[in-house]
Structure formats: structure tokens, C-alpha cells
Amino acid sequence: MKQIALLLKLDLQRLILILIILCVSCLFIVSVFILNHVIKAQLMENSLSINEKYASKVALSTDQYFSNMLQELKYSSNIISRDFSNQALIQQELHRLKYQSNNFNSVSVIDSTAHIRHLEPQHVKYDSKTIYKTVGIVESLKSKKTYISTPYKSIANNLIVLMSQPIYSPDQQYLGMITGSLYLHKKNLISQILSTTYSYKNSYMYVIDNNNKIIFHPNIKRIGETIEVNTGLAYMSKHKSGHIQLVNSEGVNNLAGFAHIPSVNWLVVSQQPTEELFEQANAIIIKVAFGIFIFYMILFFIIWKITQYISSPLHGLAQMAGMLSKPETEQEIQNINPWYFEVMRFRTALLFSSKKFKDKISELNLHVNTDPLTGLHNRRGMQLFLEELQNTGTEFAILLIDIDFFKAVNDNFGHDQGDHMLKVLAEQMKKNFRENDICCRMGGEEFAVLMAATDKAVVFKAAERLRKNIEEITAAMPTPITISIGISYWPHDSNDVKEAFKQADNRLYQAKNEGRNRVC
Numbered sequence: 001m002k003q004i005a006l007l008l009k010l011d012l013q014r015l016i017l018i019l020i021i022l023c024v025s026c027l028f029i030v031s032v033f034i035l036n037h038v039i040k041a042q043l044m045e046n047s048l049s050i051n052e053k054y055a056s057k058v059a060l061s062t063d064q065y066f067s068n069m070l071q072e073l074k075y076s077s078n079i080i081s082r083d084f085s086n087q088a089l090i091q092q093e094l095h096r097l098k099y100q101s102n103n104f105n106s107v108s109v110i111d112s113t114a115h116i117r118h119l120e121p122q123h124v125k126y127d128s129k130t131i132y133k134t135v136g137i138v139e140s141l142k143s144k145k146t147y148i149s150t151p152y153k154s155i156a157n158n159l160i161v162l163m164s165q166p167i168y169s170p171d172q173q174y175l176g177m178i179t180g181s182l183y184l185h186k187k188n189l190i191s192q193i194l195s196t197t198y199s200y201k202n203s204y205m206y207v208i209d210n211n212n213k214i215i216f217h218p219n220i221k222r223i224g225e226t227i228e229v230n231t232g233l234a235y236m237s238k239h240k241s242g243h244i245q246l247v248n249s250e251g252v253n254n255l256a257g258f259a260h261i262p263s264v265n266w267l268v269v270s271q272q273p274t275e276e277l278f279e280q281a282n283a284i285i286i287k288v289a290f291g292i293f294i295f296y297m298i299l300f301f302i303i304w305k306i307t308q309y310i311s312s313p314l315h316g317l318a319q320m321a322g323m324l325s326k327p328e329t330e331q332e333i334q335n336i337n338p339w340y341f342e343v344m345r346f347r348t349a350l351l352f353s354s355k356k357f358k359d360k361i362s363e364l365n366l367h368v369n370t371d372p373l374t375g376l377h378n379r380r381g382m383q384l385f386l387e388e389l390q391n392t393g394t395e396f397a398i399l400l401i402d403i404d405f406f407k408a409v410n411d412n413f414g415h416d417q418g419d420h421m422l423k424v425l426a427e428q429m430k431k432n433f434r435e436n437d438i439c440c441r442m443g444g445e446e447f448a449v450l451m452a453a454t455d456k457a458v459v460f461k462a463a464e465r466l467r468k469n470i471e472e473i474t475a476a477m478p479t480p481i482t483i484s485i486g487i488s489y490w491p492h493d494s495n496d497v498k499e500a501f502k503q504a505d506n507r508l509y510q511a512k513n514e515g516r517n518r519v520c
Contacts (some may be wrong), residue, residue, distance in 0.1 A: 016307045017304060017307070020300055020303050020304060020307070021300070024296050024299065024300045024303075027296060028292065028293060028296050031289075031292050032285070032289050032292070035285055035288055035289065035292070036281075036285050039281050039284055039285055039288075040277075040278060040281045043277055043280070043281050044255060044274070044277065047203070047255045047272050047277055048243035048244075048245075048255050048256075048257060049243065049257070050203075050257070051203055051243060051255060051256060051257030051270040051271060051272060052241060052242060052243040052257030052258070052259070052270075053257065054203075054205075054257065054270050055205070055241065055257045055258050055259040055268045055269060055270040056241050056257075056259040058193060058205065058259075058268050058270070059241075059259035059260060059261045059262075059268045060259075061193055062190065062193055062207075062261050062266075062268070063261045063262050063263050063264075065103070065189055065193065066148070066163070066261070066263050066264065067263065068103075069103050069104070069163060069180060069189070070146060070163060070165065072097060072101060072103065072180075073097075073163060073164065073165040073178050073179075073180055074146075074165045076093050076094070076096075076097045076165075076178050077165040077166065077167045077177075077178045079093050080093055080109060080167055080178060081167050081168055081169060081170070081175065082170070084111075084167065084169065084175045084176070087117070087118065090109050090117055090118045091118050094107050094108070094109060094118055094119070094120045094178075095120055097120070097178075097180070098120040098121060099120075103180070103189050104163075104180035104181060104182065104189075105158075105160070105181050105182055105183040105186060105188055106119060106120060106121060106124055106180070106181045106183075107119070107120050107178070107179065107180045107181070108120070108126075108178070108179050108181075109167070109176065109177075109178050109179075110132070110137060110141070110176050110177055110178075110179060111175065111176035112141065112174055112175060112176045113131065114131045114132050114133060114137055114138070114141060115128060115129070115130070115131060115132075116128055116130075116132060117176070124156055125156070126155060132155055134152060134153070134154060134155060135149065135150075135152040136149035136152055136154075136160070136162030136164075136179075137162070137179075140162065140164040140177055140179065141176075141177065144166050144174050145166055146164070146165055146166070147162070147163070147164045147177075148161065148162070148163050148164075148263070148264050149161055149162040149163075150209050150210070150211050150213060151184055151209065151213050151215055151223075151224055154181065158181075158183045158184075158185065158186070159183070159184045159185050159223065159224045160181045160182060160183055160184060161181070161182045161184065161215065162179055162180075162181050163179065163180045163181075163182075164177045164178065164179040164180070165177060165178055184215060184216070184223045184224065185220060185223060185224075190207060190215065190216050191216055203270055203271060203272035204218045204270070204271065204272075205218075205268065205269065205270045205271075206218070206222075206268075206269055207261075207266055207267065207268050207269075208227060208233075208266065208267040208269065209264070209266050209267075210264070210265045210266065210267075211226070212226055212227045212228075212229065212233065213225070213226050213227075214226075214227065215266060227249070228249075230246075230247075231246075232244055232246030232247070232256070236256075236258045236267055236269065237267065239258075240259070240260055241257075241258060241259035241260065242257070242258060243255070243256060243257040243258070244256050244258070245274070246271070248271070252273050252274075252275070253273070253274040253275065254271040254272060254273055254274060255271060255272050255273075255274055255277065256269055256270065256271035256272075257269070257270045257271070258270070305349075369381030369384065371440075371441040373419060373422060373423065373426075373441070374422055374423055374425075374426035374441050375426065376426050376429070376430075376439050376440055376441045376447070377438060377439065377440040377441070378440065378441060378442075379440070379442055379443070381440065382438065382440040382442070382448060382450070385438045385450060386450070386497060389450065389452070389490075390497065394452050395452070395453075395454045395489070395490065395491065395492070396450050396451055396452050396453070396489075396490055397449075397450070397451040397453055397454075397456075397459040397487060397488070397489050397490075398448065398449075398450060398487065398488045398489070398490065398500055398501055398504040399448065399449040399450075399451065399459070399462075399463055399485055399486070399487050399504070400442075400446070400447075400448055400485065400486045400487075400501070400504040400505055400507075400508045401425075401429075401446070401447040401448065401449070401466075401483055401484075401485050401508075402445060402446050402447075402483065402484050402485075402508055402512070403421065403422075403425065403445040403481050403482075403483055404481065404482045404483060404484055404512070404516040404517060405481075405516075406418065406421075406444075406445035406481070409421060409479050409481065412479075413478065413479050417478070417479055421474070421477075421479055421481055422441075422445065424470075424473070424474065424477075424481075425447065425470060425481075425483065426439070426441065426447070428466060428469050428470055428473065429447065429449065429466065431469075432462065432465055432466040432469060433449055433451065433462060433466075434451075436452060437449055437450065437451045437452070438450040454489070454492070456487075456489070459487060459489075460487065460519060463485045463487060463519045464519050466483070466485070467482070467483055467485060467517065467518070467519055470482065470483050471517065482516060482517035483517070484508055484511035484512050484516050484517065484518060484519075484520075485508065485511060485518075485519040485520070486504045486505060486506065486507030486508025486509070486510065486511055486519075486520055487504060487507060487519065487520070488500045488501070488503040488504035488507065507520040508520070
């Protein structure tokens with residue numbers, strides 16, 4: 001009868017095991033599916049949001065730069081308008097404007113008849129007798145007001161954007177204009193702003209003017225190219241800022257954020273290829289899925305073990321399971337006679353748990369006497385060793401160690417760095433002293449060593465060695481430290497341990513008062 005019951009139990013266990021495998025497998029598949037959807041959706045949302053924010057940031061920064069540049073031109077215009085016939089004044093002011101801020105690739109003064117009065121830098125060739133009718137010059141002279149051009153070819157055949165301010169005489173007669181140019185195929189202010197902009201996971205930025213011409217692009221060959229109007233460009237043109245999924249000229253799907261530069265209505269676009277984002281998402285999903293797989297394997301193992309425990313009535317062992325902390329429990333578990341396999345396995349597990357519980361208690365007792373940060377003995381642990389040394393009559397030296405100016409480390413570099421330096425000192429103490437020397441952390445930056453030694457030269461040498469090691473090892477660290485050490489001897493200095501500690505403390509303060517970083 002018992003054999004039949006045992007056989008039925010084994011069959012039931014196998015059925016439960018199969019059910020667990022099916023459940024865990026389904027959970028894993030569903031989890032990975034949801035994970036794939038959530039991570040990709042979140043990364044897309046983050047990419048769109050970040051690209052929009054940085055496009056807006058760059059647009060505002062560029063607008064501010066343009067405003068400042070126009071102000072510079074306005075200031076120079078006011079100076080030149082006082083004596084427009086003074087060629088020396090024009091040359092002097094243009095030289096200052098070009099090289100003081102270096103915002104423009106070139107600057108010039110052009111009179112109302114489209115003759116260039118002067119141009120900086122001087123290596124750019126021009127003819128003062130020639131009437132120049134480039135797009136920017138003609139449009140600016142025609143408007144007779146503040147002007148920013150679309151990209152066009154300059155007199156030197158450079159693709160440029162022209163910024164200008166009109167020059168009026170004191171009696172409001174139009175005299176001409178002062179201009180500043182940005183060379184789009186060379187290093188310029190726009191490229192500097194965009195080249196130093198934050199890049200989020202292979203995203204890149206480009207700028208389009210209100211005629212759909214590319215003003216800046218990481219691929220310099222595309223600067224000056226006209227973009228065909230499409231749904232994405234039409235959407236971005238209608239909105240001040242935002243984000244959108246679009247397909248670029250190469251047919252690549254991108255996640256784009258955009259914003260307009262208010263003063264010129266140019267469009268700044270920051271975008272990232274969707275495929276690159278998904279490749280990163282897939283790498284993340286694989287790592288997380290592996291972690292989930294491990295978790296479910298652990299969960300499966302735990303559930304499987306639980307099914308073993310609940311496969312039959314285990315009243316006696318269940319009672320023992322709640323009394324593992326009692327010393328007699330282990331023997332009582334041994335006295336239970338298992339009459340079938342499951343009870344035997346459960347009894348073994350309980351005996352093992354009882355042992356682990358006792359080991360954990362022993363481990364906790366050890367932790368009570370150990371400083372968790374440094375791994376050294378704490379005050380309580382040190383007191384146990386002091387009692388042992390006194391009871392056995394062992395003579396010993398007391399070394400009290402303190403980190404100099406430790407408060408400054410915490411104040412200037414934070415408590416994390418302070419904790420790191422405490423660990424460095426503790427590690428050097430372990431290496432510096434013998435295995436039977438007792439290294440302790442008394443609290444804060446205060447440490448102590450109990451050396452079973454009576455030779456003062458040996459003790460002093462060990463202390464000095466530690467001091468030098470700390471000074472040398474931490475010299476190259478962001479927070480170099482030094483230590484001061486005070487030494488006393490029991491029972492040579494005093495039969496009272498407290499008094500011996502007090503003398504060591506006095507000598508420590510003596511070391512501090514004598515300039516720190518020393519042994520007394």
C-alpha cells in the first residue's frame with residue numbers, strides 16, 4: 001500500500017513539475033514580448049524628446065548669437081555713420097569688428113551704389129570701382145534695414161550667409177551698409193555651435209533656411225543643397241517646435257526633434273536613425289531577458305522545492321520548522337522517522353537550515369564586532385582583545401591614528417570620497433602590520449592598533465612606515481591625506497589601560513600641534 005501511495009506521489013510531483021515548466025515558459029515569453037514593446041517605445045519617446053529639447057536649445061542659442069552679431073554690426077554702423085567719408089575710420093572699425101569677436105568670416109562696408117569701401121580680412125580681393133550685384137548685396141541695399149540673407153555665392157565664389165545693418169548719416173540720409181558674412185563651407189559660428197552640441201546616441205543636427213536650403217549639415221557636401229518638400233518638412237515648417245518620425249533623403253527612418261530660430265525662421269533639426277536606436281534596444285532587451293531568464297529559473301527551482309514540501313502532511317516537521325533557533329531542535333528533527341522519500345528530503349532540508357541559522361548567528365556576532373565600512377575591528381571588538389591581552393599579561397603598544405584635516409576632505413569632495421580614503425587607510429594598516437597585530441576603527445577618522453611588542457624602536461618603525469606609505473600612496477589621488485600617530489605602552493606607561501590610551505591620545509595631539517603628519 002505504501003509503495004502504491006509513493007508511486008502516486010511521484011506521478012503527482014511530475015505533473016506539478018510539468019505545470020510549473022509551462023507556467024514559467026509562458027511567463028518568460030510574455031515578459032520578453034512586453035519588455036520589447038516597452039523598451040523600444042520608451043527609447044523612442046526619450047529620443048524624440050531629447051532631440052526636440054536640444055533642437056530648441058540650439059535654436060535659441062543661435063538666435064541669441066545672431067542678435068549679438070547684429071548688435072555688433074549696429075554698433076559699428078553708428079561709429080562709421082559719424083564720418084562715412086573717413087576711409088581710415090572705416091578700415092579701423094572693420095578691423096576691430098572682424099578680429100575682436102571673430103564671429104564673422106568676413107566684414108565689409110558697401111556704399112549705396114554697391115561699391116565696396118573696405119573689406120576684412122584684407123587677403124580677400126575686391127575692386128572698389130566695381131559695382132557688386134550679388135543677391136545679398138542687392139537685397140540688403142534694397143531693404144535699407146537689418147537684413148539676413150539666404151545662402152548664395154559671394155564675390156569670392158564662397159557659399160555664404162550675409163548679415164547687414166544700414167548706415168544712415170546724422171540727417172537720416174542712407175549711405176550704405178555694413179555687412180558680416182558666414183562662409184558655410186568653412187568653419188563658422190553656426191558650425192561651431194552645432195559641432196559642440198550634445199550628441200544623443202548617434203543623433204546629428206542640420207539647419208534649413210526658409211527656402212529649404214541646407215545651411216549646416218555634418219556632411220559638408222550637402223550644405224547649399226535644396227531639400228524637396230515632403231510631409232515631414234511641411235509639418236516642421238508649420239510648427240514652432242516639436243518632434244516627428246520622418247524618412248530622410250536616403251530612405252532611412254529617423255526620429256527627429258525640431259525648432260525654429262525666431263529671428264530668421266531657419267529650421268534646426270536633430271535626428272537619430274530609428275534602426276540604430278532599435279539595435280541598442282535589442283542589445284538591452286537581450287541583457288534584460290537573460291536576467292529575467294535567470295530569475296525565472298530561480299523562481300522555478302523555488303516553486304519546485306515548495307511542491308516537494310507540500311506533497312504530503314508534514315505536521316511534525318512543520319512544527320520543528322518554526323523552532324530552528326532553539327538548541328534542542330536539531331536533535332528533535334533527527335528523532336523524526338521518515339517513512340517516505342518526501343519526508344526524508346524535507347528533514348534533510350530542515351537540518352541544513354538549522355545549521356545555516358546557527359552559522360548566520362555566528363556571522364552576525366562577528367559583524368557586531370566589525371566595522372562595516374573598513375572591515376577592521378570596532379570598539380567592541382577591540383575591547384574583547386584588550387581583555388584577552390590583559391588576562392594573559394601580554395605587554396602591548398597602543399597606536400592611535402588620526403587622518404589630518406579629514407573634515408576638509410568630506411566638505412570639499414563629499415562623504416563618498418571620505419569613505420574611500422578611510423578604506424585606503426584601513427587597507428594599508430592591514431598590509432603594514434603583522435597578522436597578530438590588532439587593527440581597529442574607533443569611529444570617524446580615528447583608528448587604533450594594538451601591537452604585542454615591547455621594543456619601542458620596532459613599534460616606532462612600524463608606525464613611521466604606515467605614515468610614509470599613506471603619504472606616498474595618496475599623493476597622486478584627488479584627495480591626498482596624511483596621518484598623525486600617538487604611541488603609548490601597557491603596562492610600561494601605565495597599568496591602567498584607560499590611562500595608557502589617554503597618554504597615546506595626548507601624544508597624538510602633540511603630533512597634531514607639532515605640524516601633523518608625524519609620529520609621537
